[in-house]
Amino acid sequence: MQWHELSDDSKQLLEQLKMQQLAKLTFDGKVICVTKLEDGLFGIHNTCPHAGAQFHHGHCNKKGIVGCPLHGYKFDIKTGRSADGNNYKIAHYHFKIEDDKLYIGFK
Numbered sequence: 027m028q029w030h031e032l033s034d035d036s037k038q039l040l041e042q043l044k045m046q047q048l049a050k051l052t053f054d055g056k057v058i059c060v061t062k063l064e065d066g067l068f069g070i071h072n073t074c075p076h077a078g079a080q081f082h083h084g085h086c087n088k089k090g091i092v093g094c095p096l097h098g099y100k101f102d103i104k105t106g107r108s109a110d111g112n113n114y115k116i117a118h119y120h121f122k123i124e125d126d127k128l129y130i131g132f133k
């Protein structure tokens with residue numbers, strides 16, 4: 027896992043997120059759909075692999091299952107894997123706080 031410090035603007039955006047609220051974050055050319063769950067912050071690539079909808083316009087439940095706003099396909103924001111039986115797998119991102127700085131991690 028490679029960790030990268032996020033900007034103060036991104037840190038502020040994530041700190042203001044409500045539980046299960048979805049938001050769009052851009053980092054290093056990647057557009058990421060992020061949310062806050064009881065066990066932390068999580069993110070997935072923001073573009074749905076089915077037909078290109080933007081996940082941050084969808085919804086997220088307490089378990090971190092994100093529903094695509096266009097056709098309703100479901101993805102686990104913690105793993106990037108399909109949560110409804112299709113074979114899609116998308117990039118996913120982790121976050122951590124150290125020394126009051128927020129980092130994004132991905133492989």
Ligand code: FES
Nearest residue numbers: 074076077094097
């Ligand atoms: S575009 Fe996401 S399910 Fe179709």
